[in-house]
Amino acid sequence: MPPFGLLHMRAWVSLFNQLLRPSGLVCIREVHFHSQVSEAVLTSQLKPHQEKSNFIIKTPKGTRDLSPQQMVVREKILDMVVGCFKRHGAKRLDTPAFELKEMLTEKYGEDSGLIYDLKDQGGELLSLRYDLTVPFARYLAMNKVKKMKRYQVGKVWRRESPTIVQGRYREFCQCDFDIAGQFDPMIPDAECLKIMCEILSGLQLGDFLIKVNDRRILDGLLAVCGVPESKFHAICSSIDKLDKISWNDVRHEMVAKKGLAPEVADRIGDYVQCHGGVSLVEEMFQDSRLSQNKQALEGLGDLKLLFEYLTLFGIAEKICFDLSLARGLDYYTGVIYEAVLLQTPAQAEESFNTSGQKIRTTETQVFVATPQKNFLHERLKLISELWDAGIKAELLYKNNPKLLTQLHYCEHMGIPLAVIIGEQELKEGVIKLRSVASREEVAIKRENLVAEIQKTLSES
Amino acid sequence: MPPFGLLHMRAWVSLFNQLLRPSGLVCIREVHFHSQVSEAVLTSQLKPHQEKSNFIIKTPKGTRDLSPQQMVVREKILDMVVGCFKRHGAKRLDTPAFELKEMLTEKYGEDSGLIYDLKDQGGELLSLRYDLTVPFARYLAMNKVKKMKRYQVGKVWRRESPTIVQGRYREFCQCDFDIAGQFDPMIPDAECLKIMCEILSGLQLGDFLIKVNDRRILDGLLAVCGVPESKFHAICSSIDKLDKISWNDVRHEMVAKKGLAPEVADRIGDYVQCHGGVSLVEEMFQDSRLSQNKQALEGLGDLKLLFEYLTLFGIAEKICFDLSLARGLDYYTGVIYEAVLLQTPAQAEESFNTSGQKIRTTETQVFVATPQKNFLHERLKLISELWDAGIKAELLYKNNPKLLTQLHYCEHMGIPLAVIIGEQELKEGVIKLRSVASREEVAIKRENLVAEIQKTLSES
Numbered sequence: 054m055p056p057f058g059l060l061h062m063r064a065w066v067s068l069f070n071q072l073l074r075p076s077g078l079v080c081i082r083e084v085h086f087h088s089q090v091s092e093a094v095l096t097s098q099l100k101p102h103q104e105k106s107n108f109i110i111k112t113p114k115g116t117r118d119l120s121p122q123q124m125v126v127r128e129k130i131l132d133m134v135v136g137c138f139k140r141h142g143a144k145r146l147d148t149p150a151f152e153l154k155e156m157l158t159e160k161y162g163e164d165s166g167l168i169y170d171l172k173d174q175g176g177e178l179l180s181l182r183y184d185l186t187v188p189f190a191r192y193l194a195m196n197k198v199k200k201m202k203r204y205q206v207g208k209v210w211r212r213e214s215p216t217i218v219q220g221r222y223r224e225f226c227q228c229d230f231d232i233a234g235q236f237d238p239m240i241p242d243a244e245c246l247k248i249m250c251e252i253l254s255g256l257q258l259g260d261f262l263i264k265v266n267d268r269r270i271l272d273g274l275l276a277v278c279g280v281p282e283s284k285f286h287a288i289c290s291s292i293d294k295l296d297k298i299s300w301n302d303v304r305h306e307m308v309a310k311k312g313l314a315p316e317v318a319d320r321i322g323d324y325v326q327c328h329g330g331v332s333l334v335e336e337m338f339q340d341s342r343l344s345q346n347k348q349a350l351e352g353l354g355d356l357k358l359l360f361e362y363l364t365l366f367g368i369a370e371k372i373c374f375d376l377s378l379a380r381g382l383d384y385y386t387g388v389i390y391e392a393v394l395l396q397t398p399a400q401a402e403e404s405f406n407t408s409g410q411k412i413r414t415t416e417t418q419v420f421v422a423t424p425q426k427n428f429l430h431e432r433l434k435l436i437s438e439l440w441d442a443g444i445k446a447e448l449l450y451k452n453n454p455k456l457l458t459q460l461h462y463c464e465h466m467g468i469p470l471a472v473i474i475g476e477q478e479l480k481e482g483v484i485k486l487r488s489v490a491s492r493e494e495v496a497i498k499r500e501n502l503v504a505e506i507q508k509t510l511s512e513s
Numbered sequence: 514m515p516p517f518g519l520l521h522m523r524a525w526v527s528l529f530n531q532l533l534r535p536s537g538l539v540c541i542r543e544v545h546f547h548s549q550v551s552e553a554v555l556t557s558q559l560k561p562h563q564e565k566s567n568f569i570i571k572t573p574k575g576t577r578d579l580s581p582q583q584m585v586v587r588e589k590i591l592d593m594v595v596g597c598f599k600r601h602g603a604k605r606l607d608t609p610a611f612e613l614k615e616m617l618t619e620k621y622g623e624d625s626g627l628i629y630d631l632k633d634q635g636g637e638l639l640s641l642r643y644d645l646t647v648p649f650a651r652y653l654a655m656n657k658v659k660k661m662k663r664y665q666v667g668k669v670w671r672r673e674s675p676t677i678v679q680g681r682y683r684e685f686c687q688c689d690f691d692i693a694g695q696f697d698p699m700i701p702d703a704e705c706l707k708i709m710c711e712i713l714s715g716l717q718l719g720d721f722l723i724k725v726n727d728r729r730i731l732d733g734l735l736a737v738c739g740v741p742e743s744k745f746h747a748i749c750s751s752i753d754k755l756d757k758i759s760w761n762d763v764r765h766e767m768v769a770k771k772g773l774a775p776e777v778a779d780r781i782g783d784y785v786q787c788h789g790g791v792s793l794v795e796e797m798f799q800d801s802r803l804s805q806n807k808q809a810l811e812g813l814g815d816l817k818l819l820f821e822y823l824t825l826f827g828i829a830e831k832i833c834f835d836l837s838l839a840r841g842l843d844y845y846t847g848v849i850y851e852a853v854l855l856q857t858p859a860q861a862e863e864s865f866n867t868s869g870q871k872i873r874t875t876e877t878q879v880f881v882a883t884p885q886k887n888f889l890h891e892r893l894k895l896i897s898e899l900w901d902a903g904i905k906a907e908l909l910y911k912n913n914p915k916l917l918t919q920l921h922y923c924e925h926m927g928i929p930l931a932v933i934i935g936e937q938e939l940k941e942g943v944i945k946l947r948s949v950a951s952r953e954e955v956a957i958k959r960e961n962l963v964a965e966i967q968k969t970l971s972e973s
Contacts, residue, residue: 153573179573195572237910240912366893437826446601451696451697
């Protein structure tokens with residue numbers, strides 16, 4: 054199946070890369086879909102027609118425009134993601150771009166410094182939203198809603214230091230799907246993982262794996278290894294780096310920088326280097342140390358149940374129990390998950406040998422052209438009929454354009470059909486319908502214009 | 514034709530009202546579509562689970578959440594508007610929510626005080642965008658683009674003093690369609706007016722009229738009436754109030770507050786109370802005073818041409834030449850237009866006698882139910898099959914829900930079909946397919962499940 058029907062795979066992968074951060078890591082938590090890119094190099098710096106002649110025209114640091122071509126790709130991605138959310142029965146919500154500053158304070162731990170505050174211009178103190186989770190929680194509390202399956206697509210803002218290496222943008226789009234409420238355990242979590250699989254399969258970016266862990270297992274693990282509770286947070290953040298640096302480096306950080314006893318670090322190392330399927334869950338149940346910890350046992354019990362459901366959903370082989378998965382935010386309390394692409398999009402692209410396939414940035418179906426001068430009135434009458442029939446149509450905004458210019462425009466924009474009207478056609482009560490690609494022309498009766506075009510479009 | 518297929522007209526008008534400002538005035542300039550509402554009364558003020566017990570959970574002043582029901586309406590509106598923009602061959606663009614502060618300074622005259630600034634947290638000084646026009650101009654300059662037909666849909670922010678009377682929100686959505694470039698006169702303007710007609714007709718909110726004027730006619734008019742150039746701006750802003758207050762009140766403001774000679778005001782009054790079709794354009798051409806002014810003549814010439822094209826588009830009778838239309842912003846230099854509904858949506862609603870028709874906030878097609886205990890596994894296998902076939906499906910996140918609870922959920926959510934599996938069905942290798950509305954059930958073979966559901970859905 055070609056991805057999204059219209060786009061060739063090679064072009065798709067190549068374009069998708071433009072919307073990804075360079076690491077090739079698609080980061081999804083609770084089906085929050087982040088699309089970030091490396092900072093575009095803003096080379097075109099113009100002097101504006103303004104008084105201040107030293108003023109440079111650019112977008113703010115860490116932000117970018119999305120060109121029509123990039124918008125086509127983003128729309129296709131969002132359609133796919135939203136289509137999946139709807140398939141799973143979610144309602145759509147929208148919240149303001151900013152919240153009361155107090156609402157965001159103390160929700161993000163160390164990351165709070167990345168929040169954009171608005172200037173105090175009198176009235177309430179406000180901040181731009183940092184994610185879509187806290188606004189959703191605020192919505193639930195404000196409206197006393199106890200149960201809700203909702204999705205939200207929108208921009209969020211973070212004052213990251215954008216670098217090419219990190220490839221993080223300060224403004225980016227998140228797609229959140231959340232199931233809020235009290236339910237029997239692991240059924241909603243299993244559905245979230247199913248959704249992640251559907252979306253990642255749908256995007257056709259190559260093979261992927263979803264890592265799962267549980268905060269209770271992680272906390273239990275630290276406890277039984279002998280980490281003092283005051284160091285839990287710091288040690289967690291070291292463990293979380295295992296996907297980027299080696300165990301030796303992580304161990305060094307724990308011992309030398311965070312003052313952990315070497316034998317405690319070694320005990321941790323035995324666990325956090327483990328990953329596997331449901332059999333690893335079983336194995337941890339038997340582990341003499343871990344099975345002493347009540348919290349950890351609860352987490353393991355839930356993971357076992359989760360894998361049972363994932364098997365019924367046919368996605369168990371895509372999910373990997375990874376004891377090193379920690380995630381930073383404090384508001385995660387139970388099961389946590391994160392997806393990784395096994396092949397970076399860059400590799401996938403190479404194996405496809407990027408083609409130069411062009412993407413259409415408009416959907417125009419018919420171009421209205423004339424070979425003669427003084428035919429603007431006829432062109433306007435004609436195109437108005439097409440618009441009123443729901444046909445996507447364009448013409449050049451010139452009184453007397455050259456025929457060649459008009460046909461070049463069709464080719465350049467990928468418009469499939471041209472309708473041509475001139476003196477001869479007007480006299481005979483016909484118009485010419487031209488296939489732009491094949492250059493074939495047929496004469497059709499003026500009164501059958503709309504019907505003939507609709508027929509031709511439905512056949513192609 | 515029912516508006517948007519799914520919604521009954523009465524429900525549609527009633528819901529649309531929720532998205533409008535109370536004045537009932539749909540304000541469109543250059544096909545910028547503003548959707549604003551009266552401030553929702555936030556009555557539910559909860560104490561959060563936080564330290565600060567006096568902290569009130571609410572959205573910032575002048576902003577609001579859009580509930581799932583409101584989102585359904587907004588999505589339908591945006592689909593219609595964007596569909597129209599695409600029919601006219603526009604490309605989509607996106608720009609950041611904030612711009613360099615300098616970029617917005619001096620663009621909005623008196624309204625500059627309404628711009629939201631971001632706090633100086635080090636680095637560039639930033640402001641939230643006030644409209645989508647200036648960011649578009651910045652995009653064109655930055656990328657040295659000379660010609661572009663683009664649309665953009667996005668939120669903008671203005672620090673208005675929100676009151677129920679004004680009914681303005683501080684965050685609202687704009688839909689912009691612009692044709693940038695040098696073209697033969699009035700062809701792009703005629704298309705913009707055609708687009709406004711298509712959108713306003715499509716929204717089915719009752720009869721409407723689009724007022725047009727030209728800044729050059731307005732300036733010429735002020736000059737020939739004897740207004741000193743230093744007073745142009747102030748007098749323009751008085752004239753612009755003629756749609757809200759009487760000519761006597763406007764005249765009083767000009768003379769008493771703005772120091773205009775009474776005879777000059779009377780001369781202005783003779784003009785700005787005129788409105789009509791193309792015949793009024795002809796009449797003004799003959800006007801002894803106005804025809805002395807070169808600027809005014811240019812404007813009138815363009816309006817005449819515009820009406821010629823509007824006639825070819827079949828929309829001339831929707832357009833009204835109104836010499837009082839002024840508009841505030843300085844960046845309008847030529848033709849200006851604005852649409853008004855002749856019947857307020859409130860009136861339209863009354864004449865339809867609002868019904869209590871329910872709007873679905875999800876698109877779920879099939880609910881997976883069971884009458885028995887311990888059937889979670891079967892339900893999960895079944896729903897997974899449906900999702901994989903692209904069917905929108907839900908189940909309750911409970912191990913052993915009651916059948917009645919499940920069927921009530923279907924009725925409450927408007928889900929048309931339910932698939933029921935129990936011991937008997939499992940034994941016989943069938944499932945029951947139930948029409949929720951008629952309560953009719955048919956047994957179908959388990960292996961034909963997806964095909965039968967797709968058939969049933971396509972028939973309904």
